[in-house]
Amino acid sequence: MKANLMDEAPSKEQCLVSVNAIRDALYVLNGKWKLPLIFTLLEKPRRFNEIQHALQGITPKILSKELKDLEENGFVNRTVYPTTPVTVIYEITRYSNTLESVLNELRIWGIQHREMIIASMKKKELKA
Amino acid sequence: MKANLMDEAPSKEQCLVSVNAIRDALYVLNGKWKLPLIFTLLEKPRRFNEIQHALQGITPKILSKELKDLEENGFVNRTVYPTTPVTVIYEITRYSNTLESVLNELRIWGIQHREMIIASMKKKELKA
Numbered sequence: 001m002k003a004n005l006m007d008e009a010p011s012k013e014q015c016l017v018s019v020n021a022i023r024d025a026l027y028v029l030n031g032k033w034k035l036p037l038i039f040t041l042l043e044k045p046r047r048f049n050e051i052q053h054a055l056q057g058i059t060p061k062i063l064s065k066e067l068k069d070l071e072e073n074g075f076v077n078r079t080v081y082p083t084t085p086v087t088v089i090y091e092i093t094r095y096s097n098t099l100e101s102v103l104n105e106l107r108i109w110g111i112q113h114r115e116m117i118i119a120s121m122k123k124k125e126l127k128a
Numbered sequence: 129m130k131a132n133l134m135d136e137a138p139s140k141e142q143c144l145v146s147v148n149a150i151r152d153a154l155y156v157l158n159g160k161w162k163l164p165l166i167f168t169l170l171e172k173p174r175r176f177n178e179i180q181h182a183l184q185g186i187t188p189k190i191l192s193k194e195l196k197d198l199e200e201n202g203f204v205n206r207t208v209y210p211t212t213p214v215t216v217i218y219e220i221t222r223y224s225n226t227l228e229s230v231l232n233e234l235r236i237w238g239i240q241h242r243e244m245i246i247a248s249m250k251k252k253e254l255k256a
Contacts, residue, residue: 020238021236021242023238024239029150046141073245091162105154106154107149109227110149110153112226
């Protein structure tokens with residue numbers, strides 16, 4: 001991608017590669033629970049029940065699916081300790097740090113975009 | 129957000145602000161057609177039918193909705209020229225350039241994440 005989106009139109013092939021890579025990234029991050037889950041585990045490693053308690057409203061079935069998804073994508077480690085009954089602890093991996101730039105850019109852009117939308121709504125109200 | 133995601137756990141409040149901003153950004157970018165639409169209009173301004181032709185498989189109803197959504201978010205300008213019949217041209221706005229960093233980070237991360245996943249699948253195959 002060019003320094004400026006509008007400087008030069010990318011080729012069809014470049015577009016496809018870019019769109020697919022961006023889609024991969026969006027796919028991993030999206031959904032209602034992925035980000036809250038990552039942020040909850042950033043606070044500290046937790047057990048299944050503790051996570052369910054922290055994320056109010058999530059069902060055990062969905063939480064289980066989301067944790068498995070995050071584990072498969074390398075963001076979460078699941079460790080079983082041989083206590084009686086067994087203790088299962090979920091924690092964030094070092095690999096999650098690779099998300100730092102992308103989450104930061106999304107956060108910055110999200111904040112400024114909201115400001116733009118609010119300003120433009122106010123402008124419309126003044127006109128009306 | 130800290131320089132390193134794991135350096136220090138953010139407070140609950142910081143988390144919520146970050147999660148909401150990131151969600152705003154993801155909301156705007158997500159869906160099957162948003163990115164292909166933006167990339168198609170980056171090539172050149174187009175009419176409705178031309179866009180529909182470029183994005184094979186999109187229905188007029190969905191295209192209309194997606195264009196309206198992009199217009200409301202400031203990414204696309206819709207101009208009506210008083211020809212007979214009227215000509216409606218959609219083009220990308222200067223504001224879309226604000227997406228550049230975020231799309232670039234998503235692209236870079238998406239590429240390296242795919243490589244990581246492929247490497248980890250190969251490793252599992254070797255073990256099996």
